[in-house]
Amino acid sequence: MRSDPDADRERFATPRRLHPASMVLGIDVGQIFNLGLIPLVALFASGGAAVLVGLGALAVVTLVVRVLDWRRRRYSFDGSELRVESGILGRSLRSLDVGRIQQLEVRRKLIHRIAGLATVRVETAGSASEPEVELRVVSESDAQALRRAVRAAKARTRGPGGSGSVCDAVGGDGVEAGALTPDEAYVAPVAAREPVLAVPLSDIVVASVTGRRLLVLPIFIAAGLQVAGDAVDQLAEWSMSRLDDVVGVAEPLFGGGFGNGLAAGPDWRWMIPLGVAFTLVAVAVAAITGLLRDGGFRLARVDDDLHVSRGLLASRDSLVPLARVQSVKVRANWLRRILGFVTVEIRSAGGSAGGGGRVTIPLVAASGVDRLLTEILPGVPGLPTLDAHPIAARRRSVVRQLIRASLLAAALALALHLGGWLGPWTLAATLTLPPAGALLGIAEYRNLAHGVTDRVVVSRHGALSVATQLTPLGKVQAVGGRSGPFQRRLDLGSLDVHVAGPSASLTIRDASRPRVSELHRRLAARAARSG
């Protein structure tokens, strides 16, 4: 499909309303919950016909508000500014410069997909708890056209004579985006571009069953067994009481021993198959939710934007300008490290909750990371070689882990003692914790490393789960060095490299002090320039 830039531009030049379906689909369930919770509770407490009347009134009020809101909410895009006018009584006008956009996302829930609708979310830098602009909902063709128009506008501002693209700023080697004229870049349909990365379904299943959510599996199983155990107990008690009724006089025969034996809890023959069943269910649930959320994951590079689409039923299409990538985090927990996989997190400065400023690639083979980084951070040939930290840092990490493990062991021993379970075996198990902590400290030191090239600063840390964070030098906002008393004794220091966005700072911990001050000087000088 060849789209006409002018048509798109004209389409949004005059203020438009959202799709009429937004009267229903635009309802913010959370808001209703907040506003209506107290009246609702009061209603249900009063009971009877009042419930129906009250619910009816609530529905009518909601509907009226929604209709008015729909009539009064208009959005427009004139090629440089996205404007949203809204408000029933108090009017608000929000205008957003196209160059400020950190991330644009088109979300479609299942119901949206059936009805051909979409939600458009636009993020700017900031720590607000909600996206800067959210159009909920517009027709799918409007959403696509708006996205095309935004892209075209960005291409125009980048065009001849205009500076400000990331490609100019980084010197352009390996980046050919400047070769496209704005209109060429504009008409190229997204789907025709070669994807940088498509994560196959099998990988998404692997990602889901090795992920963080599955690490809480033991808790899940324990809770499940607890519930099942309670149920079995209840059942036993109930059947015993029935038995009592039936047998009645037979009670002395059992001497109470039978009943007590059952009441003492379910035996292990119940527990093992139940545990296996819960494990299977948990793995299946993790795999299915992972598939629904991330199925069909595709990452494509179109000029200097990253397009990310994922989701089988509810889909999310994000557009992240490469110039807005604040940091990239390559993570692997111990299980994925054994299997040779990592996840990659791309962070922009979009500040809204719910991972607004974050795009996570569920699973990549560790060998493919370099190629991926080249695409996400232009001019970065891959993970640079990293420098290890001075051997004194090992002492710090061992001591830190040792203290942590010892505290844990002490707490555990206390709990066991209070519970009356402190025997030779449990004590021995508790005593293995501190040595394990020391080993963890050594592993942590082995993973500790950092590096700086002329494009990025990199920090790697973690004991079992290892995270490597890369931040483009041009995105560094501020730097802070610090050294505590123990660090000073070992001639060590830490460096905090601050970038925009929530909790995105990069920390280089326990490097030598001369190295910290050298990096401090270099990074601060680099942060005084743009690009």
Place this chain on the structure above:
Amino acid sequence: MIIGWRVSAAIWTALVVSAAVVGVRFLRPDLLIPAVAVAGVAGVAWVVWYPRASLHRWRWRLTDRAIELRHGVIVHRHDAVPYFRIQQIDISQGPIDRMLGLAGLTVTSASAAGSADLPGIPADLAPNVRAELLRRAEASLGEQSGDRDAV
């Protein structure tokens, strides 16, 4: 400045020490005297020694590119916020500050964690410092060749 820190430290100490003393009085009346002694020594150190050491360690300067801070008694800190990255400058004055004729300046970048606090600037100078910082931020923006957007 040292007086301001001392006053707020003294207020906090008075609150914490009295709470601790009341707690000890009810839980272990036999330990009351040693507890008061320990709390008293810690309180005096906190009120007399710490603010002085803190002030002694506190340095800030405007280099040609960035505002730089060196401070911290126990953990030594060295922060730098380049003028180009300044997004916002706030002046604040608490009641103790007003009594002493002081003001605090907070220089914020696009990263919430990467901000610089300058406490205890004479209140009549604070607007000048802010104006100077704004001027330098403006100038650094003018020097940029490519992208002028700091985020």
